[in-house]
Amino acid sequence: MKKIIQEPLLHFILIGAVFFLLYSYTGHNSENKDAIIIDTQDLEEIISKFEMQWSRTPTEDELISIVTAKIEDEVFYKEALKMKLDSNDEIIKRRLSQKMKSLTKDISTAIQPSEEELKEFFNENLEKYPTDATYSFYQMFFSPDKRKEWKKEATQLLSTLNKTSLKEALTMGDPIALPQHFNKTTEFHISRQMGSEFTAQLKDLKTQQWLGPIDSGFGTHLVFIETMETKKTASFESVKEKVTSDYLYQKQNQVKASILKEFQKKYSITFAIDNPKFSEAFVSKMKTKIIED
Amino acid sequence: MKNLLLFSISVAVLISCKTEKKSEQNIIHSNTHDEISASDEGYATNVYFGDTHLHTELSMDAGAFGNRIGLDEAYKFAKGDAVTSSSGLTAKLSRPLDFLVVADHSDGMGIFQALFNKDEWIMKYPQGKKWSKLIEEGKGGEAAIDLIKNFSQGTMEMNPIDPTLMRSVWDMTVDAAEKYNEPGKFTAFIGYEWTSLIAGNNLHRVVIYRDNEAKTRGHIPYTNTQSSDPEDLWTNLEQYEKNTNGQVLAIPHNGNLSNGIMFMETAVDGRDFDKTYVDRRIQWEPLYEITQIKGDGEAHPFLSPNDEFADFENWAFGNLDLSVAKTNDMLKGEYAREALKTGLKLKVKLGTNPYKFGFIGSTDSHTTLATADQDNFFGKASNVEPSKERWHHPFITSEKASIMTWQTVASGYAAVWAKENTRASIWDAMKRKETYGTTGSRMQIRFFGGWDYTNEDLKGDWVKTGYTKGVPMGGDIKNGLNKKPSFLINALMDPEYGSLDRVQVVKGWMDADGSVHEKVFDVAWSGDRKKNKNGKVPSVGNSVNLKDASWDNSIGATELSKVWIDPEFDPTLEAFYYVRVIEIPTPRWTLYDKIRYGAELSKEVPLTMTQRGYTSPIWYSPN
Numbered sequence: 081m082k083k084i085i086q087e088p089l090l091h092f093i094l095i096g097a098v099f100f101l102l103y104s105y106t107g108h109n110s111e112n113k114d115a116i117i118i119d120t121q122d123l124e125e126i127i128s129k130f131e132m133q134w135s136r137t138p139t140e141d142e143l144i145s146i147v148t149a150k151i152e153d154e155v156f157y158k159e160a161l162k163m164k165l166d167s168n169d170e171i172i173k174r175r176l177s178q179k180m181k182s183l184t185k186d187i188s189t190a191i192q193p194s195e196e197e198l199k200e201f202f203n204e205n206l207e208k209y210p211t212d213a214t215y216s217f218y219q220m221f222f223s224p225d226k227r228k229e230w231k232k233e234a235t236q237l238l239s240t241l242n243k244t245s246l247k248e249a250l251t252m253g254d255p256i257a258l259p260q261h262f263n264k265t266t267e268f269h270i271s272r273q274m275g276s277e278f279t280a281q282l283k284d285l286k287t288q289q290w291l292g293p294i295d296s297g298f299g300t301h302l303v304f305i306e307t308m309e310t311k312k313t314a315s316f317e318s319v320k321e322k323v324t325s326d327y328l329y330q331k332q333n334q335v336k337a338s339i340l341k342e343f344q345k346k347y348s349i350t351f352a353i354d355n356p357k358f359s360e361a362f363v364s365k366m367k368t369k370i371i372e373d
Numbered sequence: 374m375k376n377l378l379l380f381s382i383s384v385a386v387l388i389s390c391k392t393e394k395k396s397e398q399n400i401i402h403s404n405t406h407d408e409i410s411a412s413d414e415g416y417a418t419n420v421y422f423g424d425t426h427l428h429t430e431l432s433m434d435a436g437a438f439g440n441r442i443g444l445d446e447a448y449k450f451a452k453g454d455a456v457t458s459s460s461g462l463t464a465k466l467s468r469p470l471d472f473l474v475v476a477d478h479s480d481g482m483g484i485f486q487a488l489f490n491k492d493e494w495i496m497k498y499p500q501g502k503k504w505s506k507l508i509e510e511g512k513g514g515e516a517a518i519d520l521i522k523n524f525s526q527g528t529m530e531m532n533p534i535d536p537t538l539m540r541s542v543w544d545m546t547v548d549a550a551e552k553y554n555e556p557g558k559f560t561a562f563i564g565y566e567w568t569s570l571i572a573g574n575n576l577h578r579v580v581i582y583r584d585n586e587a588k589t590r591g592h593i594p595y596t597n598t599q600s601s602d603p604e605d606l607w608t609n610l611e612q613y614e615k616n617t618n619g620q621v622l623a624i625p626h627n628g629n630l631s632n633g634i635m636f637m638e639t640a641v642d643g644r645d646f647d648k649t650y651v652d653r654r655i656q657w658e659p660l661y662e663i664t665q666i667k668g669d670g671e672a673h674p675f676l677s678p679n680d681e682f683a684d685f686e687n688w689a690f691g692n693l694d695l696s697v698a699k700t701n702d703m704l705k706g707e708y709a710r711e712a713l714k715t716g717l718k719l720k721v722k723l724g725t726n727p728y729k730f731g732f733i734g735s736t737d738s739h740t741t742l743a744t745a746d747q748d749n750f751f752g753k754a755s756n757v758e759p760s761k762e763r764w765h766h767p768f769i770t771s772e773k774a775s776i777m778t779w780q781t782v783a784s785g786y787a788a789v790w791a792k793e794n795t796r797a798s799i800w801d802a803m804k805r806k807e808t809y810g811t812t813g814s815r816m817q818i819r820f821f822g823g824w825d826y827t828n829e830d831l832k833g834d835w836v837k838t839g840y841t842k843g844v845p846m847g848g849d850i851k852n853g854l855n856k857k858p859s860f861l862i863n864a865l866m867d868p869e870y871g872s873l874d875r876v877q878v879v880k881g882w883m884d885a886d887g888s889v890h891e892k893v894f895d896v897a898w899s900g901d902r903k904k905n906k907n908g909k910v911p912s913v914g915n916s917v918n919l920k921d922a923s924w925d926n927s928i929g930a931t932e933l934s935k936v937w938i939d940p941e942f943d944p945t946l947e948a949f950y951y952v953r954v955i956e957i958p959t960p961r962w963t964l965y966d967k968i969r970y971g972a973e974l975s976k977e978v979p980l981t982m983t984q985r986g987y988t989s990p991i992w993y994s995p996n
Contacts, residue, residue, distance in 0.1 A: 129494070171491065174509070178490050225899070225930045255832070256932055257817060257865045271468065275868030297868020298931045325552060329445055 212266035217305040220253030234293040241290040417790035423472030424743035426735035435739035436485030437517030438754035444549035459755035472560035479594035483538030498530040525573040525694040565594040575630035583800040584619040626662035633703030636712035651727035664734040665785040695771035714889035731806025731989025733787035745813030750783035750962035761970035784812040806847025806989040814870040814984035822991035826859040847989040853944040871956040872929030874913040882948035899930035922960040929957035951990035
């Protein structure tokens with residue numbers, strides 16, 4: 081079954097079938113091509129459109145004149161089709177292409193992935209679903225506002241710190257409106273307060289000792305990491321919602337693209353461009369981009 | 374039935390078809406487990422940064438300007454994922470935002486889609502044909518401007534609120550917010566923009582709901598087509614709360630494009646304010662969007678001649694469609710500081726201050742990309758996404774004036790002090806005005822007012838002391854007989870932006886004779902600069918290297934703290950105080966365009982800018 085599903089020709093046939101069915105389902109496949117039938121549904125549709133535009137119900141006369149105009153349109157429309165006036169008309173072309181696009185869009189939004197498909201997607205994209213590394217640590221700040229050689233002073237202090245008690249050590253830095261202690265905090269939350277430069281340096285540090293100096297956008301820090309949990313892959317259950325959302329986003333785009341591709345295969349596309357105004361390099365770039373992508 | 378069955382089978386086959394793997398552009402910073410980190414303290418412990426004012430392709434003007442990306446991209450981008458912009462560039466924030474309000478225009482919701490698809494009903498109108506043709510010819514920007522102008526002047530031929538279109542767009546908006554809201558991690562508010570214009574004068578408001586889809590889905594957004602009068606909007610908000618038991622607020626923006634009617638002393642129908650009007654206004658509009666892409670709205674040099682920082686990215690050219698040029702007499706009704714002063718007068722006259730609002734900033738970006746970063750500015754709309762030539766592309770032109778793209782400001786984030794990152798917690802903080810606006814930097818500002826802060830209070834757990842001995846930004850202090858108000862202030866730089874030049878307190882007050890005044894106090898600054906004879910701290914200088922867009926943070930301070938006591942306090946007079954924090958100059962987006970794309974900017978284009986933060990005021994009242 082899986083093999084059949086992957087067969088592009090089948091897709092094409094099925095796409096054709098879908099559109100054919102849709103077309104017949106909407107009731108335009110009348111037996112007699114020259115019959116024009118105005119039914120109750122048509123009248124109701126006219127009335128509701130009128131109400132939308134004018135915020136009131138049309139009078140009988142108005143209704144009759146709208147129907148007259150509609151029949152007139154229908155007659156001319158049918159005659160025009162017989163004379164093939166629709167061929168190569170820019171507006172009709174654009175409109176029909178829009179209709180196809182919107183059908184494709186409807187199909188792509190009907191996707192409802194199974195648990196299995198989601199898991200497969202999750203396994204293929206594990207790197208997108210890490211649980212953040214978390215850290216419990218103390219930081220001591222050395223302020224460029226308050227010290228001339230803040231970095232040097234931090235380095236000098238470091239050598240003596242590991243003999244000092246934690247509590248005493250913490251009094252040796254400069255106060256700043258940032259937490260001195262972070263308890264089991266994720267990289268995401270550390271970055272929100274300390275900036276990404278600081279956070280990026282934590283992962284290389286050992287635990288249970290004062291280390292540094294580490295620079296941030298604020299100045300220089302010494303840190304004492306109590307415990308750390310490195311980056312891991314999240315469990316499927318914990319990220320299922322995000323997986324679903326990513327899956328749908330990707331699939332919808334893929335389906336749209338693959339439908340277009342299937343259709344496009346039926347046509348040979350040739351670029352007959354001989355004016356030197358367009359360089360060969362440009363033409364070949366365009367070919368690659370449009371045909372091979 | 375058989376047909377339907379076949380149809381569903383075909384669909385099922387279609388969607389399981391394998392396609393080649395695309396190169397994976399999305400670098401997802403996934404932090405997917407919920408982390409509700411509410412504090413046990415009785416006060417707001419975290420500052421959250423967000424954008425309350427973002428447009429997607431669903432806004433009629435955004436679509437016409439060439440925006441082809443929508444709600445999914447808006448949220449993905451705000452949460453830190455990489456997305457592809459309408460012009461095909463990869464866009465990613467350096468740091469994710471904490472919350473987002475997608476605020477598409479309620480008028481014309483879905484109209485652009487109708488124009489693009491040449492829907493029959495819209496093609497009946499000459500304007501519909503004209504705009505649709507322009508869009509087809511790739512002149513969407515022209516269509517957008519013409520559409521905005523006609524909308525501004527109320528000369529649109531078609532009804533811009535088609536109920537079926539609106540319904541479907543509103544459903545999409547609500548669904549997307551529900552889908553991306555992630556309590557504890559990221560807040561997606563349900564909201565929209567009410568785009569009120571009176572003869573081109575901007576009275577826009579962003580409407581933000583505290584509630585989820587159950588309450589909001591049934592309440593279709595209110596439109597300018599129904600009424601341009603803010604009082605009618607408030608009635609709509611009132612009805613919402615009454616019908617659903619929900620909660621909602623509105624945030625006005627761009628008084629600078631209102632030609633004097635944003636902060637008047639009369640209602641838009643010309644009648645004098647009465648008690649009902651002033652009560653309702655402050656009930657529904659607790660905040661003002663003080664800075665955004667279409668200009669900074671704090672102060673204007675004409676109104677504040679003694680404030681050397683008042684001349685900052687102002688847009689004093691005319692109204693939104695530039696149909697009427699700006700004159701000086703209009704400015705009074707346009708700028709936030711002046712409105713706070715007018716509010717004191719109205720309070721004394723009517724018993725309620727209608728302009729007792731706090732501040733936030735936001736982007737008003739029409740590109741689906743909520744970025745206010747100078748080095749990552751995607752422009753006001755999709756037709757001016759990064760490129761060598763965008764700087765001299767006209768933004769709006771009329772016979773009266775023109776505004777060029779280089780004048781647009783990469784500005785506007787909302788900072789909110791809350792306990793946790795949830796709709797309820799952040800919305801409540803907005804309602805109580807514990808907020809500030811920045812021009813894009815994520816500096817951290819605390820501001821408390823009370824009667825007995827001392828320098829000792831800057832030590833230890835000063836945040837707790839701040840809350841215990843007084844009120845935070847947005848609050849009130851009263852009964853100051855025989856005392857002077859003291860303020861506990863702390864500003865911490867954004868580690869990824871410039872260091873701090875200075876912290877100022879802006880005071881406004883009303884004298885016994887009914888006249889209103891203002892004064893800006895420099896209260897803390899970097900280095901050992903001395904105040905000059907006018908009491909002003911001299912300039913910090915400019916360290917930006919124009920060749921490589923680097924700068925030297927050592928001229929500014931990492932952090933500035935101060936307990937400031939008002940030396941000129943008169944306990945009998947109504948007053949307000951707010952903090953303005955100014956960073957050292959750093960590169961403006963135009964400099965990055967020059968370096969990255971070789972844009973040949975003309976001399977008038979500024980290359981550096983000072984990032985700022987504006988806190989909500991604290992008000993003093995003698996009674």
